[in-house]
Amino acid sequence: MRPNPGGQRPSDSVDDHTVVLHGVAHRYRGRDAEVQALASTDLTIGGGEFVAVVGPSGCGKTTLLQLLAGFLTPTEGRITVGGEQVTAPSPDRGVVFQQANLYPWMSVRANVELGPRLRGVARAERRRIADHHLELVGLSEFAKAAPYELSGGMQQRCQIARVLANDPAIMLLDEPFGALDALTRDRLQDELHRIWLGSGKTAFFITHSVEEAVYLGTRVLVMSPRPGRIVFDEPVPFPADARDAALRATPEFVAFRERVAAKIGTG
Template sequence: MTDIQEQAKISFQNVRRVYDVGRGTFEALGGVDLAIADGEFVTVVGPSGCGKSTLMNICAGLETASSGTVTVDGTPVDGPSPHRGVIFQQYALFPWLTVRKNVEFGLSLQKMSRAERRERAEHFIELVGLTGFIDAYPKTLSGGMKQRCAIARAYAVDPSILLMDEPFGALDALTRVSLQDQLLRTWSADRRTVMFITHDVDEAVYLARRVVVMAKEPGRIVQVIDVDLPYPRTEEVRLSPEFAQLRGEVWRAVYHQPPSEALTKGHTA
């Protein structure tokens, strides 16, 4: 184990995931090594089928690796944990509960008092800008508002890590940009560790301190690109020559990937 991995908040060490498919197998992840520091915002980008979501699901404890290890604070991941909040593209809100009650739901499982639940929920609802909709039901909310509610719910249980799987992928462009800014404001307030999966190059660069680029067949990391842009990220940053240069570097890494060794040898996964 390297010194970086020993000090990491999240450490992936030679992680492989192989699925049985018919009479053969499919190698979704082919030996991934990655260390994410405490408080770091990392985005993972790559073509469809490169194993981005599989990698996150293994970290979340929703799947198990075929080999290799994933550790959080040096402890192996062996299942889901409230210390790892997960946010998916689907909002997964309870339609019969208000915004407040959705955000309080995880807190009620922690045996927290009603007054404390209410205070904590209201704090995070305000943080994501939904105070005016605190008693609204999900059916009355826009897609962006539903996702903000899901983010508030994840934050409320006080996870040290947020795992986000294309949370803005189904939203229109303007809402997406707005939620990117909202997420960064929230992250800046407490600097939780974030692993954010996306297929959007602009989003990957705008949010992250580092962009992890993956390739497929098998899923693997081909490049890790440092994003040396100041926080807070603003429209000026997004329109800057430095952003354009980094965007081009990530774009080339994603869309100009050499064929995998397995394919050049005529192998199938």
Template sequence: MPSPDEALTVRTAAVRLTGVSLTYGTRGGGPFRRRGEQVEALRDLDLDVGPGEFVTIVGPSGCGKSTLLRLVGGFAFPSTGRIAVSGSTVNGPGPDRGVVFQQPRLFPWLNVRRNVEFGLRMGGMPAPRRRERAMELLDLVGLADAAARRPYELSGGMQQRAAIARALAPDPAILLMDEPFAALDALTRERLQEEIRRIWRATGKTVLFVTHGVDEAVYLGTRVIVLSRRPGRIVLDHPSGLPFAADPRTDPAFPALRETIATAVRRSASGPAPDPAPDPRTDSEVT
């Protein structure tokens, strides 16, 4: 029987991971792995994410960040442990979790509005309400004027906005974002970072956001999770403490928090070895 505090956490956590580990077998075919080799991707993850939090996840390449997101999304299952969304065990994908991938993955034969409507149509929503909902979301992401255009007529940033609108269409409680701005140029990426903060404040969604960039993790997150090198473990769970009404980068505490996260990422990449010499690159390049 859980204690009252544990029961409260189970009831209120938007996402809860308890003892989650994942080991998978490879299929071989490459010069460095034998067929059937066992790879431990994640080990003993315990994590509670509260409703409305914006949690960013950062760590070395190959540490299991995207794998963690797939587990929460229900696209894969842990070898051990339990993943729960709003208290219910995750047994597969569901409309309570919207996903934004690294690439927009829009249907090229549909216009922008119909792309946003697609999941609603599959869910049986009547056409008039579908169109109304799609236009509400396109207005939210600043694409109302592009509703009739095809994806190939949009810039990369506009395509990713359309993908965000599509993920929001079923009104999921949780938005899972897997490096959605990684392929964009620096100026577009910065603009979309501002946009997703605005959308998060407007919708109150719970967001799990995977990134390679320390600056992006600190700028966006109300909490920053740092994973170790494989097998991925949580080595730092740090609340932001920065104001979100204004640009956090203007806050005097931003540089210190960025350095704290960057140091944790560097240490997690090198394991238990002594601290490395100061890196000449900027913090955002470390990952």
């Protein structure tokens, strides 16, 4: 399913990549007592959507992403992708972390080749895959460089290329631009949007920035303070293929951004 250019949700019918949460909750043992991180949650994410999630610190955003990734197991309920229950991590669900976590002893190209190499892809083919994705993120000239020779923004682009090289159906992004300066962040937002728009992949994107969520998402979720619940869930009212700097200044963008911001901290 391709990205919906009108910003509306695809239908809830299950396709190969539809994500469905059925009454999913999560608790963990804190220092003194059990902590309810995520209240019972029902959610459907259609293939090709870009779902951006905002909420106050500690509201369960990252817990929700880790559940989708298969890093955590729900205390209650279940998660399915294409009708199959999520019980462990999978190459079909690629995770982009806030810190790039590249292997410093490998070149940029070798980092991007890692997933295909672990899957047994032949050397020539995995190099082709790596070079294609390095070109996609604008790092072709740095293929032989070490990660520590890259800027923070370039390292994040390398991490995105590494995830894309595995060709996941779903990209899970946990505040990937949170540690970057404003100019680099804006530039990488546009890079990510361009890549997503041309890929047809599903994206689940966590951020603390309401503006970033509204700019990137085809749909925005707001989560309440702990225990996390979804208190706002609406499609973004702008075409997915019309995101640019001028959009941010329009009355429509500002009005929707303020509606989302007003929901932060409610519960």
